[in-house]
Amino acid sequence: MTDATSGPDVNSGPTPDNALREADAAEKKGPMLAADGTPLKKSLMRALRREKLRALMLIAPLLIFVLVTFIAPIADMLFRSVENEIVAETLPRTVVALEDWDYASGEAPDEDVFAAFYVDMVEAEEFKVHTRLGSRLNYETTGISSLFRKSGRGVGRMDTDEYTDAFIDLDPAWEDPAVWMELMAADTTSEILPETNSAWDSWLRILKENDDNVAEEEPEDFLYAMLYRDLTRNSDAVAAYDGPQAALLQAAAEATADIPEVSIKEQFLDIDDDWGDTEVWGTIKAFSPKYTSGYFLSSVDLKLTPDGVEQQPDNQKIYLLLFKRTMFMSLTIMVSCILLGYPVAYLLSNLPMRVSSLLMILVLLPFWTSLLVRTSAWKVLLQQQGVINDILVWVGLVADNNRLVMINNQFGTIVAMTHILLPFMILPLYSVMKTIPPSYVRAAKSLGATPWTAFWRVYFPQSVPGIGAGSILVFILAIGYYITPELVGGTTGTFISNRIAYHISSSLNWGLAAALGTILLVVVLLLYWVYDKIVGIDNVSLG
Amino acid sequence: MDGSAANDAFVEFDRVQKSYDGETLVVKDLNLSIGRGEFLTMLGPSGSGKTTCLMMLAGFETATHGEIRLGGQEINNIPPHKRGIGMVFQNYALFPHMTVAENLAFPLEVRKMGKSEREEKVKRALDMVQMGSFGGRRPAQLSGGQQQRIALARALVFEAELVLMDEPLGALDKQLREHMQFEIKHIADNLGITVVYVTHDQTEALTMSDRVAVFQDGRIQQLDPPDVLYEEPQNSFVAQFIGENNTLNGTVKSMTADKAVVELDNGEMIDTVPVNVNAVGDRTLVSIRPERVEFNKDRLAPDAHTLKAEVLEFIYMGDIYRTRLRVAGNDDFIVKTRNAPDQRRLKAGEMLEIGWRPQDCRALDA
Numbered sequence: 001m002t003d004a005t006s007g008p009d010v011n012s013g014p015t016p017d018n019a020l021r022e023a024d025a026a027e028k029k030g031p032m033l034a035a036d037g038t039p040l041k042k043s044l045m046r047a048l049r050r051e052k053l054r055a056l057m058l059i060a061p062l063l064i065f066v067l068v069t070f071i072a073p074i075a076d077m078l079f080r081s082v083e084n085e086i087v088a089e090t091l092p093r094t095v096v097a098l099e100d101w102d103y104a105s106g107e108a109p110d111e112d113v114f115a116a117f118y119v120d121m122v123e124a125e126e127f128k129v130h131t132r133l134g135s136r137l138n139y140e141t142t143g144i145s146s147l148f149r150k151s152g153r154g155v156g157r158m159d160t161d162e163y164t165d166a167f168i169d170l171d172p173a174w175e176d177p178a179v180w181m182e183l184m185a186a187d188t189t190s191e192i193l194p195e196t197n198s199a200w201d202s203w204l205r206i207l208k209e210n211d212d213n214v215a216e217e218e219p220e221d222f223l224y225a226m227l228y229r230d231l232t233r234n235s236d237a238v239a240a241y242d243g244p245q246a247a248l249l250q251a252a253a254e255a256t257a258d259i260p261e262v263s264i265k266e267q268f269l270d271i272d273d274d275w276g277d278t279e280v281w282g283t284i285k286a287f288s289p290k291y292t293s294g295y296f297l298s299s300v301d302l303k304l305t306p307d308g309v310e311q312q313p314d315n316q317k318i319y320l321l322l323f324k325r326t327m328f329m330s331l332t333i334m335v336s337c338i339l340l341g342y343p344v345a346y347l348l349s350n351l352p353m354r355v356s357s358l359l360m361i362l363v364l365l366p367f368w369t370s371l372l373v374r375t376s377a378w379k380v381l382l383q384q385q386g387v388i389n390d391i392l393v394w395v396g397l398v399a400d401n402n403r404l405v406m407i408n409n410q411f412g413t414i415v416a417m418t419h420i421l422l423p424f425m426i427l428p429l430y431s432v433m434k435t436i437p438p439s440y441v442r443a444a445k446s447l448g449a450t451p452w453t454a455f456w457r458v459y460f461p462q463s464v465p466g467i468g469a470g471s472i473l474v475f476i477l478a479i480g481y482y483i484t485p486e487l488v489g490g491t492t493g494t495f496i497s498n499r500i501a502y503h504i505s506s507s508l509n510w511g512l513a514a515a516l517g518t519i520l521l522v523v524v525l526l527l528y529w530v531y532d533k534i535v536g537i538d539n540v541s542l543g
Numbered sequence: 544m545d546g547s548a549a550n551d552a553f554v555e556f557d558r559v560q561k562s563y564d565g566e567t568l569v570v571k572d573l574n575l576s577i578g579r580g581e582f583l584t585m586l587g588p589s590g591s592g593k594t595t596c597l598m599m600l601a602g603f604e605t606a607t608h609g610e611i612r613l614g615g616q617e618i619n620n621i622p623p624h625k626r627g628i629g630m631v632f633q634n635y636a637l638f639p640h641m642t643v644a645e646n647l648a649f650p651l652e653v654r655k656m657g658k659s660e661r662e663e664k665v666k667r668a669l670d671m672v673q674m675g676s677f678g679g680r681r682p683a684q685l686s687g688g689q690q691q692r693i694a695l696a697r698a699l700v701f702e703a704e705l706v707l708m709d710e711p712l713g714a715l716d717k718q719l720r721e722h723m724q725f726e727i728k729h730i731a732d733n734l735g736i737t738v739v740y741v742t743h744d745q746t747e748a749l750t751m752s753d754r755v756a757v758f759q760d761g762r763i764q765q766l767d768p769p770d771v772l773y774e775e776p777q778n779s780f781v782a783q784f785i786g787e788n789n790t791l792n793g794t795v796k797s798m799t800a801d802k803a804v805v806e807l808d809n810g811e812m813i814d815t816v817p818v819n820v821n822a823v824g825d826r827t828l829v830s831i832r833p834e835r836v837e838f839n840k841d842r843l844a845p846d847a848h849t850l851k852a853e854v855l856e857f858i859y860m861g862d863i864y865r866t867r868l869r870v871a872g873n874d875d876f877i878v879k880t881r882n883a884p885d886q887r888r889l890k891a892g893e894m895l896e897i898g899w900r901p902q903d904c905r906a907l908d909a
Contacts, residue, residue, distance in 0.1 A: 442603055443636035445623040447650035448701060454624070457649070461640045 081514035084292035091120040095288040103282040103306035114265040123202040125152040154271035163224035186243040193230040282306025295515035330478035336418040337425035345429035378416040382406040408490030425470035432466030552576040559609035571761040586748040587758030629698030629706040637682035644678035650701040668700040779907040815906040826909035833877040835903040849898040
């Protein structure tokens, strides 16, 4: 009926036949309907909704548990690896003021930046957050931590009290908090006295933190310093001002010419010469955005500097080495596990039940022993005065003064971790091999294959899913292993995870730890993806 | 293939014994000669030792004692892959990671055969089992019957003279199984190969074999062509195991070479063929096939001895009627009659006189 040029219906109107056909067509095109006329899909959904809800209720505890203890921490970690709000939060004015400063000029920022920094530091010092910021920036440029601590002590003892004295000498009203409150409450003062106004907000926050009453506390030096700066620079606007305390303000503005300027920059330089160092300011500027790639760059031995991304100095490059070492050692451990585990799993699955159960217990025994005990046992075995060296010396293979170093290096870590992770290889292999009927190998032999050919062409390909499962398991466990490398790894056998742990618990550089962890996570996911592409994840079987 | 191929022995078991645990014998003193081109079936209940015999022949089990010879050569110490024996396994054992063609090429490949020759042979083998277009499939994509054909083709593709089959049709449904029975038989006949076939299905054994070896308790109970096996069972186990069988307990009263008079437990005297009874006074199990029992007086010999029987149950089975009777105290006496237009349908409770030819009634060991 869509083809209007053909058929007998063209000229006549709709016939009963037509209507029937149309109804038929509608039924074919439209959604299937249930008996009551609602679409079948909807009807089915409604029927299944209760079941789905009940299923959801059943898994809800686990789901919540996983969300809280797994998904949320990972999300938090991923976020921490780029999060960098501390600079902008602690030094809001400085960050804005630094926008106009050019690191490449090779000169320290001007007075405006220092003025902004002064107010920021006063507030930060009061809230004791300047030390935290110092520690944070110290990750990027060493020495900033102590610089900030020192400056925190110094900001209260600056010569800015000269302004205070000068203003009060001019008019004692300046000592009255009420005058300040009136002045700051006025609508236009935020425009004509922007820095003072901003500093006043800080002052209010400080007082609130200390549970002090604004009306009772004498304004501090930094307010006068900002007032001085505003009055000298906005004299025209002040002259036009007609709000409350206009006379007082205009009088002060006229008097500023007689008040000698106290350079805040000089004050900071008095506290520490480093404030004249462009490196310090460059670092603050480079890390002022709320999100930073700095942690990730550090994770790959790069450095975010005011000049852009640079290589770390050679003596500080460790992360790429550690990543490579982690990959290399994990692969070595994985391969060792395959080589050692395959024959055991083969025996397990082919021996009579009684013998294989005994063997299985031997495989599982290490599983039931504490990880620490097993690792310590390897220490006893492998150390220079240990069992193996003693035997080698006794046999005469090794000279007493030339005992082998087998622990606290890569070798020790690989040996201990292979032993610890071996069951994770054997068990998947075993469960896969258990499902390979002996008749396959028999068939191959009956077809003329030698035992080796029968194994290699027929048995082995069918056990590959087990190797895949075991390898993924062992590799992923190994890549994030911490305790064993920590105990027997020495300096050459440590993993990236040991470095992460160091940043989590010792250096407290959580951002870097998060970035390292994120990279590790991405690497694992990437390998998983590659494995899926090459072998196919459907070919992984745990039995 | 006339059953007396023993003088042209291709496969020989000579006093073969097998024990797994050193305490009991699974195969006890097996002597068996299989002729070239013969289709021999090893039939028996599970645990009777038939599969063990097959595995010893294939080389997957070693004989504890005795010799196994193939074409006159002792093969006890030859590993399986050098025996050149084709084998079809119960679950087919098609390699799941190879395609059908790769499966078939495998035995040729390990024999270092050239590629073109290999491909040709694979194609011919596939055509033989009418699976020519399935070469690229994986075994998992085939139905049970198709897998069966491929397994057969694989066992035949390298032109083994001897093919062993270990319950190859066990996993198929009845109709397909019957179809495959004929097919295997025809292929074996056409190729002239020797087949040793293991099954516990007596119909299969009777249908396909030149000779059947009935195994029980590690021994061959009887080795005969199917018709002999069925009609002249040598002992009560074979009589019971092959086909359906009616048994009556009794005691031998008198005995000549071709006739033994047996007193049934209810006192009736009947004539039997003495098969497996030794002396007067022996307890015996008299065996009569259900289809040899007659209740139509006209068809019985005039002097035939008859027994009283009560109809307990009449079962209509389509092509035959199956009637359960009580005869001489035995409630499970079965009579099978053909569903013919003139055949009477018996009713439960009816009293009958039944009889049979004396030569159909065999006195076996009790």
